[in-house]
Amino acid sequence: MAHSTPFVRGTRKVDAVRRIAVLVALFGLCSASFAQQPPQSKPTAGPSEIKVGGAVKTPYTVTLEDLKMMPRKKLQVENPHSQKTEVYDGVPLAALLQKAGVPQGEQIRGAVMATYVLVDAADDYRVVFSLAQLDEGFMDSEVLLADTMDGAPLGAGLGPLRLIAPHDKRPARWVNMVRSITVGRVQ
Ligand SMILES: Nc1nc2c(c(=O)[nH]1)N[C@H]1C(S)=C(S)[C@@H](COP(=O)(O)O)O[C@H]1N2
Numbered sequence: 001m002a003h004s005t006p007f008v009r010g011t012r013k014v015d016a017v018r019r020i021a022v023l024v025a026l027f028g029l030c031s032a033s034f035a036q037q038p039p040q041s042k043p044t045a046g047p048s049e050i051k052v053g054g055a056v057k058t059p060y061t062v063t064l065e066d067l068k069m070m071p072r073k074k075l076q077v078e079n080p081h082s083q084k085t086e087v088y089d090g091v092p093l094a095a096l097l098q099k100a101g102v103p104q105g106e107q108i109r110g111a112v113m114a115t116y117v118l119v120d121a122a123d124d125y126r127v128v129f130s131l132a133q134l135d136e137g138f139m140d141s142e143v144l145l146a147d148t149m150d151g152a153p154l155g156a157g158l159g160p161l162r163l164i165a166p167h168d169k170r171p172a173r174w175v176n177m178v179r180s181i182t183v184g185r186v187q
């Protein structure tokens, strides 16, 4: 018994060294496989055409050129972050929804009241509005899908399309790099 103790201790030491070696090897493999992943770069622009779809009669894709030919609105706003006056130009979100055959005005009642509009961006940022909130029969939300600011196309990180919700106190629903507009119904 007296001489077996150093022997056991020795085995333990060898085991511990082996365990550490295995852990070091695993760590090396893991970090090597992480290193091989492409760098996760944030997108700096959205697409130049966006889908209007979901629970709509006629889903469609709208391009930057299409937007130029639709009835347009100008919006002068005070940017709540920069506190600068900015002039945006674009197409009202309500008009884009009308084109897809979404209920409007008096048609927004009953079950339709649970309809939402999801706006999704190239960096996966998403916001929702209720359909009623975007309808002129309910309120003047003036939510605009803008393609220019102060007369120039929207730059990196913002465009080419940016949603402006001028009456929101925080610009959290000013969606940059808009990718799609999807209508849904809360069940
Ligand atoms: N695509 C996208 N849009 C976005 C965001 C985002 O993370 N991604 N952040 C929102 C939030 S929380 C704010 S406050 C404003 C910031 O706008 P600013 O950079 O012009 O101040 O953008 C909004 N739009």
Ligand SMILES: [Mo]
Binding pocket: 170, 171, 172
């Ligand atoms: Mo924000």
